[in-house]
Amino acid sequence: MPASEELKRTAIELYRDRFGVTLPDALRLEVQASQCEVWATSAPALIPAQPSRPPGLRIARWFPQEMKPTSVFLMALGDRITRSRIAISFEELRALLQGQRIPTTSDDEGFVALVYLGDVIGCGRIRGGRLQALLPTGRRKELLDILDSGSPPVGDA
Secondary structure (H helix, E strand, C coil), rough: CCCCCHHHHHHHHHHHHHHCCCCCCCEEEEEEEEHHHEEECCCCCCCCCCCCCCCCCCEEEECCEEEEEEEHHHHHHHHCHHHHHCEECCHHHHHHHHCCEEEECCCCCCEEEEEEECEEEEEEEEEEEEEEEECCHHHHHHHHHHHHCCCCCCCCC
């Protein structure tokens, strides 16, 4: 497991190099070493409400050999993301939410921001010419429920 400062540096580099986002200096990064997680907050240093969890948003998690961006932080960054954005159609969104890996013409291997109708909806990954959604299960279900409610999409990506 990388040391705390290395985890912070890796997270900063991930967002800068992969997504074109320079994290502001005012953003305080905390590492929860036991979980290999990097959290960000703009709040001054406070005693957290839950000692087991830092305040703010989890922005990345270290997995064996790589750091994965979180869907919630990608959504918070939204339009600030200038690289590795993949626009998806209604049909592609449904397939991805159902756990399918869909073909893509992008040769941008690695983590991407999934974009539907101009909004970042979470994290995805391209591997071997196929795109998969890496959204949390609860968020995936929530989006599928919205799609299944019968409301037609406003437009298409």
